[in-house]
Amino acid sequence: MRLRVIDLDGSLPAQEPLRQRIEAGAATRIDARDLAGRLRIVASRTALRSLSARLPPDAAGSGPGVTFYGSGDFHHLTASLVAAQDEPLTIVHFDNHPDWVRVPATVNCGAWVNRALELPHVRKIVTLGPSSSDLVRPEWQFANLAALREGRIALYPWRHAPSRVWGRYGSNACYRQEGGHLHWRNLAEEEWSDFLDELVAQIPTRAIWLTIDKDVLGPGDAVTNWDQGAMPLAHLIAAIERLAAARHIAGVDVCGDWSEPRFTDPFRWTLARFDHPPPITPSAETLGVNARVNATLLACLDRVLP
Incomplete structure (x- = not known):
C-alpha cells in the first residue's frame, strides 16, 4: 500500500x-x-x-x-486520481451525496461523478449511502x-423517501419507478452481508476504485464540512473487506475531514455559503473522532491491500 x-x-x-x-x-506528504x-x-x-505535477x-x-x-x-480530486489509471474500472463511492450534478459542467465537488464517467476506462459508478436532500426532486x-x-x-441510499420525478426512468436493481416516483432500495433495510454479495456480482470490471467521503457516516463517526448520513462505520469497514x-x-x-473553509474569491464563497450546512467550529476534542476513524480505515486497508 502506497500512502500519500x-x-x-x-x-x-x-x-x-x-x-x-x-x-x-511510510507515507508521503504533498x-x-x-x-x-x-x-x-x-x-x-x-x-x-x-497539483498533478507535485504527485x-x-x-x-x-x-x-x-x-x-x-x-x-475537494472530493472532485477523485476524478483526477482515477484519470491516471489505465484499466477498466468501477468506482465504488461511499458518500452522503450523489455528486452527480450535470450543471455546471465544471470540475466541482457536486459534479465529479460526471467528470469520472467521461473517462473511457470508467465503466460504472456505484454510490452507497446518500441520505441528503439531493434526492428530493432530483x-x-x-x-x-x-x-x-x-x-x-x-445509487443505493442509506435511507431516503421516494424521489418525485417527471421523466421515465424504468426500474433496476437500486430503484423502481411507480408513476412519478423513484422508490429506492434503502440500505438501512437490507441484510448487509447479502447486499454486499449482490453488489460484488453487479460490478462489471476486475478492478475497482474506492472513494470514501466520511460524511456518509453519522455524526458520532465523523466531523465534516457537510450534512452527514447515517451509515455505521462497521458497515463501511465490512464493505471494504468484502470488495x-x-x-x-x-x-x-x-476525504471528509473538517477544515475551516477559506476562499480568495466571492464565487467560491457564495457556492459554499449556499451548499454547506450552517458553519461550525468544532473543538480539538470533537475533531478527534476523525483521527480515530482514519486510524480504523488505515488499519483496514493495511489488512486487505497487498
Whole structure:
C-alpha cells in the first residue's frame, strides 16, 4: 500500500495515525496548501495541473495507492486520481451525496461523478449511502438520471423517501419507478452481508476504485464540512473487506475531514455559503473522532491491500 497525504487544508498531517506514518517514511506528504483556494468547491484547471505535477509517479510493482486529502470540499480530486489509471474500472463511492450534478459542467465537488464517467476506462459508478436532500426532486437539481437509467450509475441510499420525478426512468436493481416516483432500495433495510454479495456480482470490471467521503457516516463517526448520513462505520469497514476480497483494488481515496473553509474569491464563497450546512467550529476534542476513524480505515486497508 502506497500512502500519500495531500495537505490542502491542514486537517491531516497532525492527526496521530497519519503523522506517525509521515515521520516514519511510510507515507508521503504533498504540500498543496497554496493551491487550496483554487481547488476548494470548484477546481481551476491550472491548479489541477499544478497539483498533478507535485504527485510522485507510481513506482513499478508497487501496491495500490491510498490518498487522503482532507475536506469533502475537494472530493472532485477523485476524478483526477482515477484519470491516471489505465484499466477498466468501477468506482465504488461511499458518500452522503450523489455528486452527480450535470450543471455546471465544471470540475466541482457536486459534479465529479460526471467528470469520472467521461473517462473511457470508467465503466460504472456505484454510490452507497446518500441520505441528503439531493434526492428530493432530483431533476430540479440537475441530477444525471439518464446515467442512472442506463445503468452507468447505480445509487443505493442509506435511507431516503421516494424521489418525485417527471421523466421515465424504468426500474433496476437500486430503484423502481411507480408513476412519478423513484422508490429506492434503502440500505438501512437490507441484510448487509447479502447486499454486499449482490453488489460484488453487479460490478462489471476486475478492478475497482474506492472513494470514501466520511460524511456518509453519522455524526458520532465523523466531523465534516457537510450534512452527514447515517451509515455505521462497521458497515463501511465490512464493505471494504468484502470488495477487496472479491476484486482488485486499483486505488483508494479518502476525504471528509473538517477544515475551516477559506476562499480568495466571492464565487467560491457564495457556492459554499449556499451548499454547506450552517458553519461550525468544532473543538480539538470533537475533531478527534476523525483521527480515530482514519486510524480504523488505515488499519483496514493495511489488512486487505497487498
